[in-house]
Amino acid sequence: MATLTNDSLARDTSAELEVAQQLEEAARFLDLEKSIVQRLRYHEREVELHSQVISDQGEARIVRGLRVQHSSVRGPGMGPLLFSRRLSNSDIHAMAMTLSWQWALWKLPFSGSAGLISTDLDELSEREAHLLTRSYIAQLRGLLGPQADVLTPARGAHPQIMAWALSALGAANSRKQASVTGKPISLGGIDLQGIAARFFRTLFTCVMKELGQPAKSARVVILGFDQTAQRLALELERTGSCIVGVADQSGGLHDDAGVNIGNLIQHVAKERVLFGYPESQSKSIDDLLHLPCDALILCGPDPLRQSIAARSIFEAGGEVQCTLPGKTLVVPSLLADFGLNFASFCEWRKNSCGGFAEIDGLRGLLTHVSNTWREVFHYSQKHDLTLQRAALALAVSRVAEAMRLQ
DSSP: OOOOOHHHHHHOOHHHHHHHHHHHHHHHHHTOOHHHHHHHHSOSEEEEEEEEEEOTTSOEEEEEEEEEEOOOTTSSEEEEEEEOSSOOHHHHHHHHHHHHHHHHHTTOSOEEEEEEESSOGGGSOHHHHHHHHHHHHHHTTTTOBTTTEEEEEOTTOOHHHHHHHHHHTOSOOHHHHTTBOSOOGGGTOOOHHHHHHHHHHHHHHHHHHHTTOOGGGOEEEEEOOSHHHHHHHHHHHHHTOEEEEEEETTEEEEOTTOOOHHHHHHHHHHHSSSTTOTTSEEEOHHHHHTSOOSEEEEOSSSOBOSOOSOSEEEESSSOBOSOOOTTOEEEOHHHHTOHHHHHHHHHHHHHHHSSOOGGGSHHHHHHHHHHHHHHHHHHHHHHTOOHHHHHHHHHHHHHHHHHHHO
16 A cells, blocks of 8 residues: 655645545555555646636636546546635545546446636626636636546536536537536536436435335435435435425424425525425424434535434435444445436436437436445445445445556
């Protein structure tokens, strides 16, 4: 295993250091060659950009941008473009590396990349956001493309951002369309949220089966209620699952007979938050965490830092940062938080090949998700690993094998 110098560790912040430590742990388990670990520890390319924007008030300012491509060994990069003042270079490095593991785990021919425009969208007017997006893409011209690096939307991103990105790449054609996912349907996009919801429902059904609990009668609590979580909740409700609790930044709701998700979505569309929804009982998030249920789905950005009463946890946007009872099954983000990326792959396939891949059909989707779940679960049982460690070991082994073949 490669040894990291004190200098390299000193430059890392928590996000990058954490994924580096996870890589080294997987490398020890797999007994990987030092040269492979050393190469995977560092991203292949980092492009730092600076764009000038004139505000609506006439003030000029410089906004930093970044694009990181972790590894091209299994295929072109594919990863999000985020607007955030809070994210650092370390966060983007960590995101790109994690995406490399996700693409490999799900056996899809891409590698991890990620990009950042260092300002928050809610600080920008539409004109300012448009200018920054176009400037970012213009400075990456020649580095983006369907066989080089594909831009995907950040969680909750508006399709308009991706439409601007597509426009900035030049004249519309099928090749350009495949360079950007998350576009409006009129520009070659697809229902990303719908495919992501079906993806999660299939994985959820597999996990519940392992617990001996039919998905159609599972009791579920959902933390976080953005657009992705809303579509996911609707999909589970249609399956027959009972959503007994939902929470967002304004607080929580509980209904032992099941929250009416359609009505709740209408309330949130009007009020922007769950608070004030009249059809369910208000609860604190702590109270929701102690509700007996079959699954707790973490969809929000806040990590879980306390024990819970749920039989299983899905890291579908959040993560577990506490010690849980040994009986609690944690479905890691490498599995549970891949739905939107999977949907982006479907859009790329549609644009680049003129049709959906075989796994885009319902039958193929069910098969692909269930096969991957069984593979990770059986690997964890065989080697006495947590699902997180089993998923990471499988993913890293596939990237390492691709490196050996080159």
